[in-house]
Amino acid sequence: xxxxxxILVTNDDGITAPGVRALIEVMNLIGDVxxxxxxxxxxxxxxxxxxxxxxxxEKVTIDKGNQEEYSCSxxxxxxxxxxxxxxxxxxxxxxxxxxxxxxxxxINVIYSGTMSAAIEAxxxxxxxxxxxxxxxxxxxxxxxxxxxxxxxxENVLKHGLDSGTVLNVNFPxxxxxxxxxxKICRQAKANWEExxxxxxxxxxxxxxxxxxxxxxxxxGEDTDEWALANGYVSVVPTxxxxxxxxxxxxxxxxxxxxx
Amino acid sequence: xxxxxxILVTNDDGITAPGVRALIEVMNLIGDVxxxxxxxxxxxxxxxxxxxxxxxxEKVTIDKGNQEEYSCSxxxxxxxxxxxxxxxxxxxxxxxxxxxxxxxxxINVIYSGTMSAAIEAxxxxxxxxxxxxxxxxxxxxxxxxxxxxxxxxENVLKHGLDSGTVLNVNFPxxxxxxxxxxKICRQAKANWEExxxxxxxxxxxxxxxxxxxxxxxxxGEDTDEWALANGYVSVVPTxxxxxxxxxxxxxxxxxxxxx
Numbered sequence: 001x002x003x004x005x006x007i008l009v010t011n012d013d014g015i016t017a018p019g020v021r022a023l024i025e026v027m028n029l030i031g032d033v034x035x036x037x038x039x040x041x042x043x044x045x046x047x048x049x050x051x052x053x054x055x056x057x058e059k060v061t062i063d064k065g066n067q068e069e070y071s072c073s074x075x076x077x078x079x080x081x082x083x084x085x086x087x088x089x090x091x092x093x094x095x096x097x098x099x100x101x102x103x104x105x106x107i108n109v110i111y112s113g114t115m116s117a118a119i120e121a122x123x124x125x126x127x128x129x130x131x132x133x134x135x136x137x138x139x140x141x142x143x144x145x146x147x148x149x150x151x152x153x154e155n156v157l158k159h160g161l162d163s164g165t166v167l168n169v170n171f172p173x174x175x176x177x178x179x180x181x182x183k184i185c186r187q188a189k190a191n192w193e194e195x196x197x198x199x200x201x202x203x204x205x206x207x208x209x210x211x212x213x214x215x216x217x218x219x220g221e222d223t224d225e226w227a228l229a230n231g232y233v234s235v236v237p238t239x240x241x242x243x244x245x246x247x248x249x250x251x252x253x254x255x256x257x258x259x
Numbered sequence: 260x261x262x263x264x265x266i267l268v269t270n271d272d273g274i275t276a277p278g279v280r281a282l283i284e285v286m287n288l289i290g291d292v293x294x295x296x297x298x299x300x301x302x303x304x305x306x307x308x309x310x311x312x313x314x315x316x317e318k319v320t321i322d323k324g325n326q327e328e329y330s331c332s333x334x335x336x337x338x339x340x341x342x343x344x345x346x347x348x349x350x351x352x353x354x355x356x357x358x359x360x361x362x363x364x365x366i367n368v369i370y371s372g373t374m375s376a377a378i379e380a381x382x383x384x385x386x387x388x389x390x391x392x393x394x395x396x397x398x399x400x401x402x403x404x405x406x407x408x409x410x411x412x413e414n415v416l417k418h419g420l421d422s423g424t425v426l427n428v429n430f431p432x433x434x435x436x437x438x439x440x441x442k443i444c445r446q447a448k449a450n451w452e453e454x455x456x457x458x459x460x461x462x463x464x465x466x467x468x469x470x471x472x473x474x475x476x477x478x479g480e481d482t483d484e485w486a487l488a489n490g491y492v493s494v495v496p497t498x499x500x501x502x503x504x505x506x507x508x509x510x511x512x513x514x515x516x517x518x
Contacts, residue, residue: 041311047369048307052300055455055467077370081469086455107382109501110306111336116369123366123450147517155513164448165503182515186502189423191382196314196345208314210340237506242368243445244424247496254414256441258406 005031005093005157008121010079012042012100012113015071016062019099022142023131024067026149027096030157033067034092036083038076043102047116048075057082076117084124094157095121098131098169099142099149105134105170105224105234106190106216115168119240122166127156129166134228135173144176148233152182161237168236172228183232188223190216264290264352264416267380269338271301271359271372274330275321278358281401282390283326285408286355289416292326293351295342297335302361306375307334316341335376343383353416354380357390357428358401358408364393364429364483364493365449365475374427378499381425386415388425393487394432403435407492411441420496427495431487442491447482449475 007027011020015037027033039058042048056073070087072079080095097117104112114130121128131149133140152169161167168187172179194212201207216225224234266286270279274296286292298317301307315332329346331338339354356376363371373389380387390408392399411428420426427446431438453471460466475484483493 043310049370049469051302051469054458055469057465057467078469081453082455082467085453086457086467107499110375110378110499111308119369148515151515151517154518155515159509159513162503162506162509165506168501184507184510186504186507187500189500194340194344196341198345199313206316208316208341208345210308210310210314210337235510236501237503237510238501239503240366240369240501241446241448242427242495242497242499242501244421244496244498245445247421247424247498248443248445250418250421251443251494251496254418256407256410256414258410259413 006090007031007033008083008088008092008095009033009035010037010076010097010117012038012076014038014041015069017101019101019133019142021063022146023096023099023149024065026146028065028067029150030154034083034088035067035069036072036079036087038079039071039073042075042113047077047119049077050074055082076113077120080117080120092126094153095126095128096131096153099145100132101138101140102132102136103134103170104130104132104168105228106188109168109187109238115238118166122164122240127161129153129156129169131169133171133173144174144179145171148182152235164241165237165239168238170224170228170234172231174231178231179233180231183227183234185224185227185234185236186222187236188216188225189218190214190225265349266290266292267342267347267351267354268292268294269296269335269356269376271297271335273297273300274328276360277397278360278392278401280322281405282355282358282408283324285405287324287326288409289413293342293347294326294328295331295338295346297338298330298332301334301372306336306378308336309333314341335372336379339376339379351385353412354385354387355390355412358404359391360397360399361391361395362393362429363389363391363427364487365447368427368446368497374497377425381499386420388412388415388428390428392430392432403433403438404430407441411494423500424496424498427497429483429487429493431490433490437490438492439490441494442486444483444486444493444495445481446495447475447477447484449473449477449484
């Protein structure tokens with residue numbers, strides 16, 4: 001048996017997306033790689049799982065790399081569950097998701113299929129990282145991400161991660177020479193100022209497209225948005241205990257008796 | 260203009276589900292109610308939003324209540340976005356989601372469409388509550404939930420909620436007389452021990468159903484799982500800043516320089 005770490009790779013843009021191909025290329029340098037990724041794009045799926053429908057897996061060969069690959073009909077979270085519980089014969093040492101075509105910084109972490117896969121692995125106690133590039137273009141350039149992906153993954157393999165914590169890594173859309181390094185950050189407070197583009201179909205019936213503008217409301221210089229805007233790779237430790245512990249004391253003063 | 264609070268109601272089981280009908284009935288006692296809910300069940304959708312497809316809204320009348328109702332083709336998060344940005348002419352004073360047919364306690368909060376709607380409202384700074392009953396049955400009895408739904412909603416209207424915090428409320432499947440009261444809790448550490456039920460289709464091709472067993476790993480008596488198992492209504496203040504602040508110091512000791 002190989003002494004190299006076993007690495008489970010997934011994403012949410014689909015198994016043929018250039019971002020996941022770049023991620024596989026890097027992971028092949030540091031471990032034995034098994035890919036279980038959606039057969040079609042799943043962006044904006046949040047932490048969806050498939051409970052009312054069946055799941056299909058297909059073993060596929062997409063390029064000449066050493067990885068083993070499976071295309072799956074499910075969501076990113078489904079892919080991780082299937083990878084860990086059905087496909088792999090031992091527990092992976094690392095799960096990586098991405099590289100996403102588009103930012104998952106600040107509030108976007110909540111909508112992110114990329115991060116839902118990392119979080120799903122985190123539930124299982126597997127060290128996990130979601131990688132995203134702040135460039136939605138399908139033909140985005142991932143070259144400048146590769147050396148950072150490698151050192152960040154190697155650090156996680158070496159140090160491990162706190163229980164209940166996964167990493168959310170975002171890359172600025174810059175040439176490699178313009179990147180200043182890695183910055184450990186907190187999630188910025190930001191908003192999507194949504195607007196709905198209201199249209200009419202040929203039968204005169206209204207329908208809507210969701211559009212919107214991203215607004216960073218957070219002036220802190222310790223946030224992922226600040227780091228990305230200032231030429232850094234942002235790394236946010238991300239947890240899935242959502243308890244707002246600081247609110248518990250106040251809520252315990254409320255009166256819940258029927259009036 | 261009415262002086263009553265304006266309340267936006269949604270859910271993830273679909274606009275005709277008995278759980279949301281019960282919630283509407285209670286909200287009609289305390290405010291002016293507008294319902295924007297999915298036209299079909301959306302369970303397990305996590306925080307999905309509709310970005311690559313169009314959204315449709317239909318004004319509907321389902322029962323004789325005073326509420327105004329819209330059926331929407333999107334996810335629970337879409338419904339809140341559409342409600343706030345497109346349908347309502349002023350900001351709601353409260354957003355309530357549910358009553359979900361099934362538990363959203365502990366780790367289930369991450370997969371929950373019900374809670375994604377509350378969190379989406381929270382992004383907008385609207386006080387929000389997700390309600391769920393630990394009974395997956397479509398014909399579940401919601402009677403014992405009603406007085407608690409009312410007092411909890413009234414408390415939120417009176418006191419407000421900390422910024423960045425929404426409430427995750429779960430009801431045990433018990434007769435009203437057996438409920439001991441409301442307990443403020445933290446999210447339990449729990450797991451789904453997934454198994455995949457592997458089958459073959461009539462053409463001999465494998466497919467899978469996701470199945471699993473819920474396992475509470477947390478011995479604390481301050482958790483939502485403990486409260487529910489001991490006859491209490493659980494209330495967990497839930498936040499969407501996912502930063503694991505306690506990990507930042509350790510991560511800052513890592514070496515990210517290329518080797």
